[in-house]
Amino acid sequence: MNRAAILWRVASILVAAGFIAAWQLIANLRLVSPVFLPGPDRAWAALVRGFSSGDLASKLIGTLEHMAYGWLAASIAGIALGALIGSSRMMRAYVAPSLEFLRPLPVSAIIPVAIAMLGLTQGMALFVIAFGAIWPIMLATIHGFAAVEPRLYEVARSLQMSRAAVIGRIALPSALPDILAGMRLSLTVALILSVVCEILAGLDGLGQWVLLSARAFRSADLFAGVILLGATGYLTSIAVSLVEQRLLAWQTAAR
Amino acid sequence: MSLDRARPLLLPLALMLAFELWARLTQLQSDSLAPPSAILAALAAALADLSIPIATRDTLFAAFAGLAIGSAIGLSLGIAFGISRPIDRLMEVTVEAIRPIPSIALLPIALIALGFGYRMEIVIVAFACIWPMLIMTRSAVRSIEPRLIEVSRALRLSATQRIAKIVIPAALPRIFVAFRLSAGIALIVAVTVEIAINPIGLGAGIMLAQQALRADLMLAYLLWIGVIGYALNMLLIAAQRRLFGRAALAGDNP
Incomplete structure (x- = not known):
C-alpha cells in the first residue's frame, strides 16, 4: 500500500x-428508547461480559460448528455431484433443467420438511444447512465443467485417459475458480441458515442467543450477538478469499 | 426436436411417477411425505379456499415493499459511491463493517422494535436488498465510458442533470441485473423471516401445515413457493430481455 x-x-x-x-x-x-437501542458502550460491555463468563464463546463455537459441518458436507457433495453431472453431456441434458427450476426456490422453505422428517435436532440443522449451501457449489461446478476448453478433452481422448483421470487432472483444476467462487457464496448461505435453525430449534448457538436476549429485552446482549454474527460473516469470507487467492495463484502467474 | 423439448421434463416426471407408485404400493402413512396426487389435491384445495392466495399476497407485499425501499437506498448510495471516489473511500470501512451482518440476525432487533407483522419483515428484506444493489450499481456507474462524463462536463450539465441524463441511462442494463438478483433475495428473505418467526404469509403457512402434521399441505406449499420463485425469476429475465435486448444478458454471470 x-x-x-x-x-x-x-x-x-x-x-x-x-x-x-x-x-x-x-x-x-x-x-431512541434504550430498551431497543443500547449505546455502543453497553453493547461492548455486554460483549466483554459474555466472553469473560464463557457463555458467548460457547454460543459462537456452536454457530461456527453448525456452519462448518454443513458447509463442508455441502462442498464435498456439491463438487462430487457437480462433477458427475457436469462431466457427462447426457446428465447435463436430463438433470440440469430440473436443477435450474430448483435454484430460485427459497431454500429455507425446506426447513418445515426437514423438521417433519428429523425433528428439532442437530441432524435437521445439518441437513438444512448442507441442502442450502450445496446449490451454489454444485451449479458452479457444473458450469465450470461445461466451460472447460473442449480441446483439452480432445487431448485427454487422444491420450486415452480414464474418466476419473479426466475429471481429476483436467476438468477439476480448470473449473476450480468457479468452484471456489461457489463455495464463498454458499458460506453466507450456511451462516444464515445456521442462525435460522438455531432460532427455530433452540440449538446452542448465536441464533438462540439473540432470540433469547430479544425475548428478555436485554438489548445490549442482543447487539453483542449481532456484532459477533457480523464479525463471523466478515472473517470467514476473508479466510475463504485468502485460500482462494492461494489456490489460484498458478492461474494469475500463467496469464 | 420434440424429444429435446421433453427431455428436461423426463426426470421430474419419472421421479414423481415412481414415488406415486411406491406410496400406493406401501400404503404410505407419514408425517413428512405424501404421494404427488395427494399434494396436488391439497394444493388445489388450498388455492380454492383462498388460504394460499392470501398468504401469497402477504409474502409478495412484504417482499416487494422491502425490495422497493432497499433497492432505492442501494441505488442512491451506489450512484453516489460510483460517481465520487472520495465518498467511496471514506465510507469503505463503514460499509464493510455493516454488510457482512446476516440479514436474519437483524430479526430479533426488528422484532423488539417493531413487533410482528409487515413492518419488521419489510425492514429486514430492505436491509438484505441494499447490498447487492449498492455494489453492482457502484461498479456499473464506475465502468461508464469516461468520454460520456466528459461530454456532460462540456455541456455544463448540473450534477442532477448529469445523473438523470447520463449516468442512470448508461448504467441501467447492469442496474436491472442487480434489481433482478435483489428481487430473488427479497423473496428468499421474506419467506425465511416468516418461517423463523413472523406469523404471516407463505412461510407461516408451510410451518402451520407442518405443525398440523399435514404432509400433503406442507409439500403443496413447498411446491407453490417453488413455482412463485421460478415465475418471478422468469418474469424478470423476460423483462430484462425485452427492455435491454440480449446484450444485457451477456455480462450476466450467475
Whole structure:
C-alpha cells in the first residue's frame, strides 16, 4: 500500500468512528428508547461480559460448528455431484433443467420438511444447512465443467485417459475458480441458515442467543450477538478469499 | 426436436411417477411425505379456499415493499459511491463493517422494535436488498465510458442533470441485473423471516401445515413457493430481455 491509500484508509476508519460516536450520542440523549437501542458502550460491555463468563464463546463455537459441518458436507457433495453431472453431456441434458427450476426456490422453505422428517435436532440443522449451501457449489461446478476448453478433452481422448483421470487432472483444476467462487457464496448461505435453525430449534448457538436476549429485552446482549454474527460473516469470507487467492495463484502467474 | 423439448421434463416426471407408485404400493402413512396426487389435491384445495392466495399476497407485499425501499437506498448510495471516489473511500470501512451482518440476525432487533407483522419483515428484506444493489450499481456507474462524463462536463450539465441524463441511462442494463438478483433475495428473505418467526404469509403457512402434521399441505406449499420463485425469476429475465435486448444478458454471470 502506498501512502495515499493508507491515508484514505485512516480517514475511512475515522468516518466509521464518527458513525459510532453518533450512535453513542443518540443512545445517550435517549432519542431512541434504550430498551431497543443500547449505546455502543453497553453493547461492548455486554460483549466483554459474555466472553469473560464463557457463555458467548460457547454460543459462537456452536454457530461456527453448525456452519462448518454443513458447509463442508455441502462442498464435498456439491463438487462430487457437480462433477458427475457436469462431466457427462447426457446428465447435463436430463438433470440440469430440473436443477435450474430448483435454484430460485427459497431454500429455507425446506426447513418445515426437514423438521417433519428429523425433528428439532442437530441432524435437521445439518441437513438444512448442507441442502442450502450445496446449490451454489454444485451449479458452479457444473458450469465450470461445461466451460472447460473442449480441446483439452480432445487431448485427454487422444491420450486415452480414464474418466476419473479426466475429471481429476483436467476438468477439476480448470473449473476450480468457479468452484471456489461457489463455495464463498454458499458460506453466507450456511451462516444464515445456521442462525435460522438455531432460532427455530433452540440449538446452542448465536441464533438462540439473540432470540433469547430479544425475548428478555436485554438489548445490549442482543447487539453483542449481532456484532459477533457480523464479525463471523466478515472473517470467514476473508479466510475463504485468502485460500482462494492461494489456490489460484498458478492461474494469475500463467496469464 | 420434440424429444429435446421433453427431455428436461423426463426426470421430474419419472421421479414423481415412481414415488406415486411406491406410496400406493406401501400404503404410505407419514408425517413428512405424501404421494404427488395427494399434494396436488391439497394444493388445489388450498388455492380454492383462498388460504394460499392470501398468504401469497402477504409474502409478495412484504417482499416487494422491502425490495422497493432497499433497492432505492442501494441505488442512491451506489450512484453516489460510483460517481465520487472520495465518498467511496471514506465510507469503505463503514460499509464493510455493516454488510457482512446476516440479514436474519437483524430479526430479533426488528422484532423488539417493531413487533410482528409487515413492518419488521419489510425492514429486514430492505436491509438484505441494499447490498447487492449498492455494489453492482457502484461498479456499473464506475465502468461508464469516461468520454460520456466528459461530454456532460462540456455541456455544463448540473450534477442532477448529469445523473438523470447520463449516468442512470448508461448504467441501467447492469442496474436491472442487480434489481433482478435483489428481487430473488427479497423473496428468499421474506419467506425465511416468516418461517423463523413472523406469523404471516407463505412461510407461516408451510410451518402451520407442518405443525398440523399435514404432509400433503406442507409439500403443496413447498411446491407453490417453488413455482412463485421460478415465475418471478422468469418474469424478470423476460423483462430484462425485452427492455435491454440480449446484450444485457451477456455480462450476466450467475
